Amino acid sequence: MKIVRSSKCSLKYATANKKKELQTILTEYGRVCNIFIEHFWNNGTPSKSKLLKDIVDIPQDTWLSARLRKVAAREAIDMIKATQERWKNKPNKMKMPVHKAKRMYVSCTIADLIESKKSNEFDAWLHLASIGDRKILELPIKYHKHFNKYKEIGKRLNSYIITENYVQFSFEIETGAKREGTKAIGIDTGINALASLSNRSQIGTDIKFCIERIKRCKKGSVGSRRAIRALKQRIDESVQEIIKLDPDLIVVEKLKNLNKNTKLKRRLSKNIRRSIGIWNWKYWLERLEQACQLNRVKFRTVAPFYTSTTCPVCGATDRMNRVGERFKCLKCNHEDNADLNAALNILKRFITGPYGAGYKLENLAFQNVQV
Numbered sequence: 001m002k003i004v005r006s007s008k009c010s011l012k013y014a015t016a017n018k019k020k021e022l023q024t025i026l027t028e029y030g031r032v033c034n035i036f037i038e039h040f041w042n043n044g045t046p047s048k049s050k051l052l053k054d055i056v057d058i059p060q061d062t063w064l065s066a067r068l069r070k071v072a073a074r075e076a077i078d079m080i081k082a083t084q085e086r087w088k089n090k091p092n093k094m095k096m097p098v099h100k101a102k103r104m105y106v107s108c109t110i111a112d113l114i115e116s117k118k119s120n121e122f123d124a125w126l127h128l129a130s131i132g133d134r135k136i137l138e139l140p141i142k143y144h145k146h147f148n149k150y151k152e153i154g155k156r157l158n159s160y161i162i163t164e165n166y167v168q169f170s171f172e173i174e175t176g177a178k179r180e181g182t183k184a185i186g187i188d189t190g191i192n193a194l195a196s197l198s199n200r201s202q203i204g205t206d207i208k209f210c211i212e213r214i215k216r217c218k219k220g221s222v223g224s225r226r227a228i229r230a231l232k233q234r235i236d237e238s239v240q241e242i243i244k245l246d247p248d249l250i251v252v253e254k255l256k257n258l259n260k261n262t263k264l265k266r267r268l269s270k271n272i273r274r275s276i277g278i279w280n281w282k283y284w285l286e287r288l289e290q291a292c293q294l295n296r297v298k299f300r301t302v303a304p305f306y307t308s309t310t311c312p313v314c315g316a317t318d319r320m321n322r323v324g325e326r327f328k329c330l331k332c333n334h335e336d337n338a339d340l341n342a343a344l345n346i347l348k349r350f351i352t353g354p355y356g357a358g359y360k361l362e363n364l365a366f367q368n369v370q371v
């Protein structure tokens with residue numbers, strides 16, 4: 001399977017002059033992008049393959065090259081399409097998007113990464129040409145661990161996201177076929193442990209402290225940013241701990257439709273209040289899924305209903321089965337830690353479902369669980 005991964009390199013090594021020049025380009029690029037957006041918004045979006053001279057020449061008072069204007073026109077089309085998609089159910093609330101002049105997506109028509117030959121220099125230079133007004137910009141790039149890892153296992157693509165602070169590179173990685181084994185792990189996400197696993201272990205049991213630390217900090221402060229970074233790092237470490245268990249399949253609860261005011265949202269929000277917060281949850285699931293892709297582990301989701309209140313032994317579902325951190329079945333008296341119980345139900349839901357054939361419930365602490 002082919003996957004695309006990205007890695008950011010800081011522009012902190014660029015001189016003040018270069019940064020200023022880059023800022024000028026970004027500002028003009030954003031302005032031109034907005035001219036295109038307004039035009040396409042009022043006159044309809046053209047197809048990307050039909051961006052001929054008459055369209056590219058619409059912004060008349062700019063020094064941007066035709067090439068970069070074309071890039072801006074493409075981005076304008078993408079932004080309008082994304083807005084239309086987002087508001088397709090409420091078109092009367094839709095507003096024209098605005099490019100904030102903070103980033104540009106460029107490809108080989110504008111940018112090229114040139115590896116540095118001298119050893120005492122930076123690792124490479126991002127060479128920007130055909131910008132317009134005879135401008136040429138060379139930005140110093142220093143590789144780092146993350147970048148080098150992708151560089152080694154993947155192929156670097158000729159597309160770049162440039163902001164005033166960093167350049168984002170993309171890599172295409174061929175991971176090979178998914179693993180064929182049957183070792184399956186169900187994972188419940190929570191606040192007492194970030195991950196409670198169906199193999200009876202818990203990972204990230206300090207996640208509550210990381211989240212409380214963020215809550216104590218003033219929003220947007222240095223301390224708050226530091227605390228958020230620490231939380232993300234803890235989540236990333238937890239992902240790696242799970243991958244080290246060498247699973248063939250990971251099953252989690254599906255997190256979806258949160259933009260709509262549905263029954264599901266109400267039911268989920270109750271769980272989330274008891275959990276780690278929606279953004280952290282999203283970040284965690286994304287990182288977990290990405291790590292699974294990279295390591296050829298299958299990643300599946302199941303519907304999130306009643307996983308914390310169902311008894312895996314007798315199958316009874318009762319809201320009263322769960323009291324705080326304890327699970328106790330009112331019907332058969334089966335007792336367990338509530339989060340570990342949920343992890344087991346998540347895995348069981350997948351295995352007994354239409355795609356679960358061939359997987360085993362492994363490493364269970366109790367034998368009387370019937371699938």
Ligand SMILES: [Zn+2]
Nearest residue numbers: 311314329332
């Ligand atoms: Zn029971």
